[in-house]
Amino acid sequence: MLGRALVTLSILGGAWAQSEFEPADFNVTEALLQKGIDVSSIPALAGLVERSSPSACSIACSSLQTIFGDHKVITQQSASYGAFTNSYWSVQQASVDPYCIFKPTSVTDVSAFVLISRLTQCQFAVKSGGHAAFSGASNIQGGITVALEKMKDITLSSDKKVASIGPGNLWYDVYTRLEKENLTVIGGRVAAIGVGGLTLGGGISFFSNRYGWACDNVASFEVVTASGIILTASPTKYSDLYWALRGGGNNFGIVTKFNLETISQGQMWGGSRAHLETEFPAVIDAFVNLGMNAETDVDAAQILSFASAQGMKIAAADIQYAKPVDNAPIFSEYLAIPNPIVDNTRVRSLSDLTVQFNASNPNGLREMYWTATYKLDKEMVTFIKDVFYEELASIADAASLVPAATLQVITKPQLANMAKHGGNPLGLSPEDGNLLLLDLNTMWSNPADDERILSYNKRVYSRTVEEAKRRQLGENYLYMNYASQYQAVVPSYGEANQQMLQKIAAKYDPTRVFERLQPGYFKLDGAPAGTGSGGA
Ligand SMILES: Cc1cc2nc3c(=O)[nH]c(=O)nc-3n(C[C@H](O)[C@H](O)[C@H](O)COP(=O)(O)OP(=O)(O)OC[C@H]3O[C@@H](n4cnc5c(N)ncnc54)[C@H](O)[C@@H]3O)c2cc1C
Numbered sequence: 173m174l175g176r177a178l179v180t181l182s183i184l185g186g187a188w189a190q191s192e193f194e195p196a197d198f199n200v201t202e203a204l205l206q207k208g209i210d211v212s213s214i215p216a217l218a219g220l221v222e223r224s225s226p227s228a229c230s231i232a233c234s235s236l237q238t239i240f241g242d243h244k245v246i247t248q249q250s251a252s253y254g255a256f257t258n259s260y261w262s263v264q265q266a267s268v269d270p271y272c273i274f275k276p277t278s279v280t281d282v283s284a285f286v287l288i289s290r291l292t293q294c295q296f297a298v299k300s301g302g303h304a305a306f307s308g309a310s311n312i313q314g315g316i317t318v319a320l321e322k323m324k325d326i327t328l329s330s331d332k333k334v335a336s337i338g339p340g341n342l343w344y345d346v347y348t349r350l351e352k353e354n355l356t357v358i359g360g361r362v363a364a365i366g367v368g369g370l371t372l373g374g375g376i377s378f379f380s381n382r383y384g385w386a387c388d389n390v391a392s393f394e395v396v397t398a399s400g401i402i403l404t405a406s407p408t409k410y411s412d413l414y415w416a417l418r419g420g421g422n423n424f425g426i427v428t429k430f431n432l433e434t435i436s437q438g439q440m441w442g443g444s445r446a447h448l449e450t451e452f453p454a455v456i457d458a459f460v461n462l463g464m465n466a467e468t469d470v471d472a473a474q475i476l477s478f479a480s481a482q483g484m485k486i487a488a489a490d491i492q493y494a495k496p497v498d499n500a501p502i503f504s505e506y507l508a509i510p511n512p513i514v515d516n517t518r519v520r521s522l523s524d525l526t527v528q529f530n531a532s533n534p535n536g537l538r539e540m541y542w543t544a545t546y547k548l549d550k551e552m553v554t555f556i557k558d559v560f561y562e563e564l565a566s567i568a569d570a571a572s573l574v575p576a577a578t579l580q581v582i583t584k585p586q587l588a589n590m591a592k593h594g595g596n597p598l599g600l601s602p603e604d605g606n607l608l609l610l611d612l613n614t615m616w617s618n619p620a621d622d623e624r625i626l627s628y629n630k631r632v633y634s635r636t637v638e639e640a641k642r643r644q645l646g647e648n649y650l651y652m653n654y655a656s657q658y659q660a661v662v663p664s665y666g667e668a669n670q671q672m673l674q675k676i677a678a679k680y681d682p683t684r685v686f687e688r689l690q691p692g693y694f695k696l697d698g699a700p701a702g703t704g705s706g707g708a
């Protein structure tokens with residue numbers, strides 16, 4: 173199937189390739205009619221036909237109001253408009269003003285929406301949990317923001333092996349619902365993160381050493397394509413689209429249901445242990461050794477953050493164990509480190525742990541995430557830590573600053589799980605060895621500091637990446653869920669995977685609706701901010 177699309181593509185150069193999902197003469201008006209929406213009966217659209225139109229989005233928003241009623245369309249005049257934009261995690265996203273907000277309640281609403289956007293050529297963005305940090309990632313200035321928050325069904329298959337999750341759910345909703353059944357799914361570690369963004373970009377969970385990333389544990393996706401068709405993509409049906417959605421982001425359609433494989437899960441153990449600078453060498457040893465030895469006990473997980481508070485250097489080790497076991501032997505090196513200034517590790521539920529981590533990520537601040545990947549190496553961890561604190565000096569007086577360099581290991585067992593269900597497009601394999609993943613994350617409040625905080629991020633990125641190259645510890649992969657708008661994520665998956673993703677997009681979406689009409693976030697050709705490079 174794919175082969176045929178490829179051949180046509182190379183002849184036509186992509187723009188109007190033949191596609192079995194959308195004929196070259198696809199008629200949007202006719203497609204809407206088939207969904208019971210008669211364009212000629214919508215006053216605002218009559219205006220479009222006569223070309224006496226005001227802006228495309230004014231027409232699109234009034235059409236949505238005519239079709240769906242005021243309760244699904246929030247305009248700038250609505251009382252709830254401000255509360256909606258304030259629901260984003262970062263101030264950069266909360267400062268974006270869409271022309272209107274559309275809140276679909278069903279997959280057919282989403283399907284009609286895509287066609288209305290095409291007909292009017294009004295651009296849109298899609299929001300699940302709203303935790304992507306940069307402006308325009310899931311909100312759009314002057315366009316339509318599709319908020320999935322009313323699509324929150326959670327149902328279990330009769331054999332309880334698959335949970336069907338509506339795309340407006342947050343992980344807290346999912347975990348608390350499944351805990352009643354002693355089940356869970358592979359998802360996020362912070363309560364308020366959305367199912368949508370995390371899963372489409374990858375998704376690292378507490379349980380990833382046993383099961384892999386969130387995207388590798390999806391049984392199937394229900395997706396609305398560019399021509400409004402509703403497909404269920406799985407390892408056996410539309411398997412190319414299924415592959416693309418496991419890390420390819422928002423470029424292929426709007427996912428209206430995440431059908432996730434369940435696992436048995438009761439209480440677990442976990443929390444944070446924080447240490448001062450005197451213990452840093454021991455903390456780094458414990459982190460690297462646990463990363464190297466992940467295979468020996470795949471119930472263990474860890475996140476190590478170097479941070480700074482009131483001028484004090486702090487290393488916070490978030491450690492978790494999938495079983496309700498205190499102080500499992502795999503953590504002995506961490507647990508032997510004396511004098512923790514914080515230790516709240518204990519046996520608890522998954523949802524409880526995600527609420528604890530949520531508390532340290534409040535809404536209402538400016539946010540930047542920046543990522544890099546290296547081979548796992550102890551000297552490299554120390555180098556990253558040193559560069560982080562050195563460069564931090566240049567922004568230390570920024571108001572409300574909360575800076576951290578958060579490190580994780582993409583372990584061999586995680587990499588091996590990426591081969592599940594036909595593999596994913598991330599371009600990683602167990603032969604890459606254990607990888608060290610940086611999430612450089614910064615919170616601050618004053619826009620006057622934006623520029624120097626950006627330049628701080630670029631310096632930490634380029635100094636550490638150059639050092640890794642020098643030591644032959646370089647790795648190209650950029651993790652979408654931690655990347656900044658200046659980073660070219662999809663090209664970092666490797667040329668072959670990038671090209672395959674482009675071919676799949678051309679097959680299911682020949683006019684590139686999800687790239688042109690939905691310009692925000694990581695597109696298939698480069699960085700959102702258009703620099704085209706991995707960093708500086
Ligand atoms: C505090 C915090 C904790 C985090 N913890 C983790 C973690 O434990 N593990 C991890 O891997 N990552 C984690 N992340 C990163 C997180 O995965 C990304 O920020 C992710 O984009 C958030 O998803 P969201 O749905 O909340 O975001 P949104 O901003 O709503 O969406 C992000 C992107 O996905 C697209 N999208 C969302 N839903 C759909 C859909 N249904 N169909 C098509 N496109 C869609 C949006 O259009 C947007 O472009 C964390 C981030 C933060 C801020």
Ligand SMILES: *[C@@H]1O[C@H](CO)[C@@H](O)[C@H](O)[C@H]1NC(C)=O
Binds near residue numbers: 200205
């Ligand atoms: C598209 O379909 C509509 C409704 O069936 C029809 O009126 C219109 O002529 C068609 N347009 C084209 C270009 O075929």
Ligand SMILES: *[C@@H]1O[C@H](CO)[C@@H](O)[C@H](O)[C@H]1NC(C)=O
Binds near residue numbers: 352353354438
């Ligand atoms: C979940 O596990 C607990 C503890 O083992 C048990 O008491 C309870 O009956 C289980 N619930 C279900 C729905 O299986």
Ligand SMILES: *[C@@H]1O[C@H](CO)[C@@H](O)[C@H](O)[C@H]1NC(C)=O
Binds near residue numbers: 344364527531535
């Ligand atoms: C997560 O934190 C935010 C901001 O502090 C808060 O508004 C929200 O209620 C929390 N969500 C959950 C599910 O705990």
